[in-house]
Amino acid sequence: MFDSFGQKITGIFDRLTRRGALSEADVQTAMREIRIALLEADVALPVVKDFIATTTQAAIGQNVLRSITPGQMVVKIVHDQLIAMLEGRLSEPRDGGNQAPTDNALNFRTEPPAVILMVGLQGSGKTTSTAKLAKRITERERKSVMMASLDTQRPAAQEQLAILGRQAKIQTLPIVAGESPLVIAKRALKEAKTGGFDVLLLDSAGRLAIDAELMAEISAIHAATKPIETLLVADALTGQDAVNTASHFDQQIGVTGIILTRIDGDGRGGAALSMRAVTGKPIKFLGAGEKLDALEDFDAERLASRILGMGDIIGLVEKAMSAAEMQDMEQLAAKMQKGSFDLDDFALQLRQMRKMGGMSGLMGLLPGVAKAKRDLQTSGISDRDLLHQEAIISSMTRRERRDWRLLNAKRKIRIAKGSGTDVPQINRLLKQFQQTQKMMKMVGGMNKSAAKSMLGGGALGANLGGAMGGGAMGGGAMPDMSKFPNIAGLGGAGGSPPDLKALLGGGGGGSPQMSQNLNKMMRDLARGPKRGK
Amino acid sequence: MNFAEKLRQNLAKSARNLLGGLKSSFGGGKIDASTWQELEETLIRADFGPKFAASMILALKSDRELAHLDGIAEKIAAKIEMILSPLAQPLSLAPHNGKKIILVTGVNGSGKTTSIGKLAFSLQQNYRQNNGGKNPKIMLVAADTFRAAAVSQLQIWAERTGVTCVTAAAASDPAALVFQALDRAKAENYDLVLIDTAGRLNNNQGLMDELGKILRVIKKHDETAPHHSILVLDATIGQNAINQVTQFQAQAALNGLIITKLDGTAKAGILVDLAERFALPIYAIGVGEGIDDLHPFDAREFARNLLDLPPVA
Numbered sequence: 001m002f003d004s005f006g007q008k009i010t011g012i013f014d015r016l017t018r019r020g021a022l023s024e025a026d027v028q029t030a031m032r033e034i035r036i037a038l039l040e041a042d043v044a045l046p047v048v049k050d051f052i053a054t055t056t057q058a059a060i061g062q063n064v065l066r067s068i069t070p071g072q073m074v075v076k077i078v079h080d081q082l083i084a085m086l087e088g089r090l091s092e093p094r095d096g097g098n099q100a101p102t103d104n105a106l107n108f109r110t111e112p113p114a115v116i117l118m119v120g121l122q123g124s125g126k127t128t129s130t131a132k133l134a135k136r137i138t139e140r141e142r143k144s145v146m147m148a149s150l151d152t153q154r155p156a157a158q159e160q161l162a163i164l165g166r167q168a169k170i171q172t173l174p175i176v177a178g179e180s181p182l183v184i185a186k187r188a189l190k191e192a193k194t195g196g197f198d199v200l201l202l203d204s205a206g207r208l209a210i211d212a213e214l215m216a217e218i219s220a221i222h223a224a225t226k227p228i229e230t231l232l233v234a235d236a237l238t239g240q241d242a243v244n245t246a247s248h249f250d251q252q253i254g255v256t257g258i259i260l261t262r263i264d265g266d267g268r269g270g271a272a273l274s275m276r277a278v279t280g281k282p283i284k285f286l287g288a289g290e291k292l293d294a295l296e297d298f299d300a301e302r303l304a305s306r307i308l309g310m311g312d313i314i315g316l317v318e319k320a321m322s323a324a325e326m327q328d329m330e331q332l333a334a335k336m337q338k339g340s341f342d343l344d345d346f347a348l349q350l351r352q353m354r355k356m357g358g359m360s361g362l363m364g365l366l367p368g369v370a371k372a373k374r375d376l377q378t379s380g381i382s383d384r385d386l387l388h389q390e391a392i393i394s395s396m397t398r399r400e401r402r403d404w405r406l407l408n409a410k411r412k413i414r415i416a417k418g419s420g421t422d423v424p425q426i427n428r429l430l431k432q433f434q435q436t437q438k439m440m441k442m443v444g445g446m447n448k449s450a451a452k453s454m455l456g457g458g459a460l461g462a463n464l465g466g467a468m469g470g471g472a473m474g475g476g477a478m479p480d481m482s483k484f485p486n487i488a489g490l491g492g493a494g495g496s497p498p499d500l501k502a503l504l505g506g507g508g509g510g511s512p513q514m515s516q517n518l519n520k521m522m523r524d525l526a527r528g529p530k531r532g533k
Numbered sequence: 534m535n536f537a538e539k540l541r542q543n544l545a546k547s548a549r550n551l552l553g554g555l556k557s558s559f560g561g562g563k564i565d566a567s568t569w570q571e572l573e574e575t576l577i578r579a580d581f582g583p584k585f586a587a588s589m590i591l592a593l594k595s596d597r598e599l600a601h602l603d604g605i606a607e608k609i610a611a612k613i614e615m616i617l618s619p620l621a622q623p624l625s626l627a628p629h630n631g632k633k634i635i636l637v638t639g640v641n642g643s644g645k646t647t648s649i650g651k652l653a654f655s656l657q658q659n660y661r662q663n664n665g666g667k668n669p670k671i672m673l674v675a676a677d678t679f680r681a682a683a684v685s686q687l688q689i690w691a692e693r694t695g696v697t698c699v700t701a702a703a704a705s706d707p708a709a710l711v712f713q714a715l716d717r718a719k720a721e722n723y724d725l726v727l728i729d730t731a732g733r734l735n736n737n738q739g740l741m742d743e744l745g746k747i748l749r750v751i752k753k754h755d756e757t758a759p760h761h762s763i764l765v766l767d768a769t770i771g772q773n774a775i776n777q778v779t780q781f782q783a784q785a786a787l788n789g790l791i792i793t794k795l796d797g798t799a800k801a802g803i804l805v806d807l808a809e810r811f812a813l814p815i816y817a818i819g820v821g822e823g824i825d826d827l828h829p830f831d832a833r834e835f836a837r838n839l840l841d842l843p844p845v846a
């Protein structure tokens with residue numbers, strides 16, 4: 001059903017004019033189809049409208065790659081924006097903020113027991129999710145968990161949780177007939193405290209957000225137990241009502257996160273976007289089956305693809321993008337051989353690095369660098385620095401990027417202002433750039449594919465070199481490089497440049513085997529980080 | 534202001550706009566493009582789906598009765614009512630209808646068990662009325678052998694109406710239980726058998742096959758059964774309802790729907806699309822958790838609610 005829809009979209013997009021940058025008309029034509037796709041996926045109308053408005057602005061003027069149509073380009077931009085929104089990046093301050101990278105992890109930072117309160121509509125999956133969560137916290141966080149059902153409304157609801165508790169080997173609060181939900185909640189808290197439990201999970205009865213009496217009841221429970229997490233459990237198959245429910249619950253008791261259930265159904269899951277947008281709260285988990293271990297981490301990328309339902313277009317654009325990147329790389333390699341590596345080229349490298357998962361992602365690729373990774377973290381170099389560095393370069397004029405020697409104090413102040421950084425940061429960047437440039441000259445003599453491989457690493461090397469004085473990654477400390485040939489450049493620009501030729505396998509321009517490896521590595525790099533299925 | 538705040542404001546605004554907009558419709562004059570757009574958006578927000586809403590508006594635009602703003606929302610509600618009213622077919626347990634076997638299916642948590650509890654009660658009342666106060670023999674079959682405490686839940690409902698509940702051990706074969714239960718119902722001359730099944734997602738082939746097996750067992754017992762095969766849909770459902778009906782139809786030979794949780798904010802506008810596609814009778818709606826919260830489907834009230842119109846007094 002969705003395939004034919006996807007085809008229709010491509011058809012319409014094909015009729016759009018082809019040109020270098022996306023025009024307003026291009027974007028708007030494409031957005032009409034996007035709007036339908038999002039609504040078909042059950043994204044709530046007000047959210048669709050806002051999303052389209054923001055994304056239209058972001059898309060106009062963006063470059064269209066040669067081999068794809070403007071419409072396809074828009075789909076890709078929409079897809080990326082969807083991911084950003086699902087991850088909450090669109091609602092965060094643009095300055096990068098200080099939001100923890102994994103805000104969908106559970107918060108336990110309180111005096112135990114950490115209370116987690118589950119709330120939601122009737123039949124949304126609270127009880128099953130409670131048991132799944134308890135199991136997960138027990139197994140993965142190694143915490144002692146107690147569960148209690150406050151559902152005195154639905155027949156046999158408390159019994160249901162007790163049975164699940166036995167199945168999952170999680171303690172449940174003994175049932176006392178006739179107690180009110182608030183009394184049960186207080187008893188649970190007391191028992192959890194005296195029993196020394198780390199976490200107390202409270203499963204509440206399903207309720208309508210407009211049921212004033214039951215909402216007052218849950219507010220009272222919330223006030224009495226002071227949960228550190230209040231999780232809204234919602235059905236992924238929900239339609240337009242998702243915004244009402246989510247905003248009501250959030251406004252009345254304040255949710256801290258969302259669990260989206262029945263993601264194993266064949267719904268498109270637009271409710272996720274609606275609820276994320278209207279509450280600004282992260283989706284923490286996905287319920288994906290009836291078994292107690294069917295609780296998954298939230299994966300924005302997968303959900304975005306599902307909501308948009310245009311996987312083939314996105315795949316196409318990504319392929320085109322990586323092809324374009326390959327071209328960039330080729331050009332870079334050619335420049336390198338001529339010895340004309342400038343700040344634009346350096347920026348390209350930085351972007352490349354960020355795409356590959358940033359510093360930590362890259363470090364993760366290296367064998368035996370757990371320690372180096374820790375050093376890196378403590379040294380304070382983060383992926384944000386990469387962004388700052390890119391921002392600095394993009395605040396320079398064209399001439400400055402070609403010739404950094406133009407950068408006098410006055411220009412540096414201007415650039416610092418433009419990029420939201422400071423002059424010492426700019427100086428650091430320039431130093432790293434020079435080191436990289438020097439390294440590039442050295443590599444210039446090598447054959448082309450080996451040279452290309454250095455490109456992915458140069459900027460990283462410069463960054464690492466700066467962070468660790470070059471020693472940690474350089475020469476002798478290098479792990480088995482035959483598996484990771486492109487890493488050879490990493491330590492290069494640090495305090496003590498290692499013998500590049502030696503690192504590359506001893507021979508002048510690298511052995512044939514080596515250049516094959518390099519090529520493969522290049523392809524992998526160009527393809528970007530691995531995607532979830 | 535962050536995105537969420539902005540959105541909340543817009544939400545509140547769109548609700549206000551609509552009421553304001555439709556109120557102003559009473560002022561008369563021709564309908565302009567923005568009114569049509571507003572109406573289309575009202576339908577979308579009620580879960581009509583974008584394409585169905587668009588085609589509906591297109592059809593309405595060419596309707597000459599609808600050229601004026603005067604009472605436009607009322608008129609559209611009346612059109613929707615016309616689509617739905619033939620499908621409002623309440624269940625009855627009149628003696629001349631003979632004995633009944635009813636199979637109840639649906640995705641997890643849609644309200645199957647609760648609806649069975651309520652149905653047992655309302656059909657019991659219905660039978661008494663038709664039968665000089667005599668009580669029917671009603672049997673509930675707890676064929677959800679999977680979900681924890683599902684059996685106890687149904688048993689409690691059976692106690693509330695004083696009807697029989699037939700159960701099996703946890704994790705046993707539901708089709709086998711249904712077979713035994715139907716044997717007993719025949720031998721003991723039950724008037725009504727209501728079969729509760731485990732929640733299952735329409736794309737879970739294994740569980741859908743299990744449903745097929747239950748259906749075959751019922752048919753083996755009585756070629757004309759199940760007399761009603763009911764899909765229970767939650768009113769909050771979005772566009773996935775179409776897949777659900779398609780697949781439950783194929784596997785459980787549906788011949789009717791119950792829509793639950795219409796006491797909430799969800800409007801269940803997808804029902805109109807479903808009516809056009811499948812024309813399945815709507816047997817009842819659920820409007821609460823109490824035993825008497827199962828009502829006959831009222832097409833007028835439902836259609837008016839879709840357009841944010843108050844119920845007629």
Ligand SMILES: Nc1nc2c(ncn2[C@@H]2O[C@H](COP(=O)(O)OP(=O)(O)OP(=O)(O)O)[C@@H](O)[C@H]2O)c(=O)[nH]1
Nearest residue numbers: 122123641642643644645646647732794819820821
């Ligand atoms: N407000 C409201 N709640 C309802 C209605 N019908 C059912 N519920 C509630 O919805 C929840 C799920 O109902 P169940 O009857 O257990 O649903 P089910 O389909 O049998 O669920 P599973 O067997 O777990 O798949 C319960 O809390 C019911 O009380 C209704 O019409 N209105």
Ligand SMILES: [Mg+2]
Nearest residue numbers: 645646677683
């Ligand atoms: Mg049930």
